[in-house]
Amino acid sequence: MSSKQQKLMVQPITVLFRYLQQQTRVSLWLYDNLETRIEGRIVGFDEFMNVVISEAEEVYTEKCRRNEGAGKIPGARKDLGRILLKGDNITLIQPVV
Numbered sequence: 001m002s003s004k005q006q007k008l009m010v011q012p013i014t015v016l017f018r019y020l021q022q023q024t025r026v027s028l029w030l031y032d033n034l035e036t037r038i039e040g041r042i043v044g045f046d047e048f049m050n051v052v053i054s055e056a057e058e059v060y061t062e063k064c065r066r067n068e069g070a071g072k073i074p075g076a077r078k079d080l081g082r083i084l085l086k087g088d089n090i091t092l093i094q095p096v097v
Contacts, residue, residue, distance in 0.1 A: 016045050019095065028053070028085065029092040035072065036060055038085060039096055049087030056080040 040056035
């Protein structure tokens, strides 16, 4: 007996809406910037994936070690408050564990 599994495609807008409804804290990877990530809660978005983030923090990653003189310590955080992040700058959105 063979059982067929039906694959269900999940739209990106559905995932964003779930993060919005559940007030999930997310990490956003920025396009062409490996040194920083933005963490916060999604409070709004549109069809272009422009995202409004509240409680936003800029988090410096391990890649900062290359820039010794930049003053950015890996793991350090900078409070940004509420921001609007343009969709063109977003590479990946994932929940913070």
